[in-house]
Amino acid sequence: MKVEVKHSQHVSSNHHPWVSATLILTGLGVIALAVFWIRKCRSSTVQKHEYSALKTDGGSTETCKYEVQIRNGAFMTCKQYLANNERYELKTQLGDIGTRPDKHWFIVQDNTLTAERLLSLVPLPSDCPLNPSQQTRETLLELFRGLQHPYIHPVLDIEFWEAGAALVSPLNPSGSLRDVIYGANFSHDCQEKYADRGAGLALRTVQCLGRQILEALLFLQNRQFPPIYHLHTGNVIIQNGVARLAGLENLLFGLTPKPPVAPDTLAFGYILFEMSAGYPLATPPSPAHLELELERAPQVADALSLIFHKSRPATLEDLVRCDLFRGVELRELRGASILQFSTPQEVLELLDQVRNPVPPSPMRRKDVVIIVEDRRLEDILEEDNEDSDTSSGDSGR
Numbered sequence: 001m002k003v004e005v006k007h008s009q010h011v012s013s014n015h016h017p018w019v020s021a022t023l024i025l026t027g028l029g030v031i032a033l034a035v036f037w038i039r040k041c042r043s044s045t046v047q048k049h050e051y052s053a054l055k056t057d058g059g060s061t062e063t064c065k066y067e068v069q070i071r072n073g074a075f076m077t078c079k080q081y082l083a084n085n086e087r088y089e090l091k092t093q094l095g096d097i098g099t100r101p102d103k104h105w106f107i108v109q110d111n112t113l114t115a116e117r118l119l120s121l122v123p124l125p126s127d128c129p130l131n132p133s134q135q136t137r138e139t140l141l142e143l144f145r146g147l148q149h150p151y152i153h154p155v156l157d158i159e160f161w162e163a164g165a166a167l168v169s170p171l172n173p174s175g176s177l178r179d180v181i182y183g184a185n186f187s188h189d190c191q192e193k194y195a196d197r198g199a200g201l202a203l204r205t206v207q208c209l210g211r212q213i214l215e216a217l218l219f220l221q222n223r224q225f226p227p228i229y230h231l232h233t234g235n236v237i238i239q240n241g242v243a244r245l246a247g248l249e250n251l252l253f254g255l256t257p258k259p260p261v262a263p264d265t266l267a268f269g270y271i272l273f274e275m276s277a278g279y280p281l282a283t284p285p286s287p288a289h290l291e292l293e294l295e296r297a298p299q300v301a302d303a304l305s306l307i308f309h310k311s312r313p314a315t316l317e318d319l320v321r322c323d324l325f326r327g328v329e330l331r332e333l334r335g336a337s338i339l340q341f342s343t344p345q346e347v348l349e350l351l352d353q354v355r356n357p358v359p360p361s362p363m364r365r366k367d368v369v370i371i372v373e374d375r376r377l378e379d380i381l382e383e384d385n386e387d388s389d390t391s392s393g394d395s396g397r
């Protein structure tokens with residue numbers, strides 16, 4: 001059969017010279033293509049070699065980076081503190097991956113579990129409600145052990161150093177919800193990674209992540225955790241596509257929250273908007289703004305008006321029941337063993353201390369500070385309402 005076919009081809013090519021011409025041309029074409037391909041591969045391997053040569057020569061860039069780190073006092077501090085620590089070994093310092101200017105981030109090696117961890121170091125404010133002692137450390141670790149939940153980012157370890165509180169938590173390559181919204185690499189500086197407007201997430205993603213955050217907030221509420229005021233997209237860590245609340249320690253240490261300062265449900269509203277629209281709000285959105293911006297996601301706009309435009313703002317329970325979040329499946333909660341335990345007395349006392357900080361005795365300065373801050377918050381919310389009413393629609397464009 002085969003021979004016959006070949007034969008007939010041969011015969012026909014003899015009879016029609018244009019067929020053989022075509023065959024020859026095709027053959028030449030194939031050869032040309034092959035030559036081109038080989039050249040291309042060669043040049044790319046050359047480039048690769050050049051690149052890796054640059055990289056190895058780039059000991060100089062490596063040294064430069066090292067020098068920057070050495071110059072950085074925080075790096076030295078961390079290095080000194082970990083010098084005698086058998087468990088954690090300092091690997092590298094990250095840049096300004098978050099917006100808090102006095103916070104520093106490091107990658108450390110946990111030698112007991114042979115895993116890389118994120119160590120963050122933040123100075124404690126003078127009005128920190130907690131006394132940074134060994135006892136406090138143990139109570140805090142107890143508190144965080146009790147907060148194990150699929151939608152809470154764990155705090156694995158805490159140390160109080162002269163320079164502030166050092167927190168060890170898992171290192172998540174996908175970064176925060178903010179990184180996901182702006183398509184950013186978590187390890188890059190916040191100045192650059194959030195400079196451009198992000199892409200709004202798909203409705204399905206908004207629903208899942210939103211519901212997961214709500215569940216975390218409900219869980220904290222059940223555990224008598226005080227209102228957080230530190231809830232924003234940078235404090236939601238994404239792990240395997242699942243949202244996990246982080247930054248709870250900010251409240252415990254009395255750090256200043258990032259504006260717009262808002263309690264849980266309002267803060268959730270800001271997150272929900274940023275997830276859908278791809279940019280953050282500085283003030284509550286006006287109804288017109290929502291309608292315009294979230295035209296393609298009316299369910300999200302509805303949920304946001306429950307939060308921002310009702311005389312009685314929605315509770316967490318209301319939000320869980322609204323159209324947007326009601327049907328979301330909570331896969332992670334199914335097999336999770338969430339500890340049903342009574343919170344130890346010392347943890348309750350610590351939370352009380354955070355809720356009602358003891359004013360320093362002679363001047364009772366903290367009372368004054370708190371009143372001023374409370375008033376400021378209300379003022380801000382009022383101003384925001386006015387602002388967003390007047391600038392409806394065009395903000396954020």
Ligand SMILES: *[C@@H]1O[C@H](CO)[C@@H](O)[C@H](O)[C@H]1NC(C)=O
Pocket residue numbers: 185186187188
């Ligand atoms: C993020 O950036 C770092 C350093 O620039 C790089 O090594 C890493 O591969 C990047 N990660 C991703 C997922 O692109």
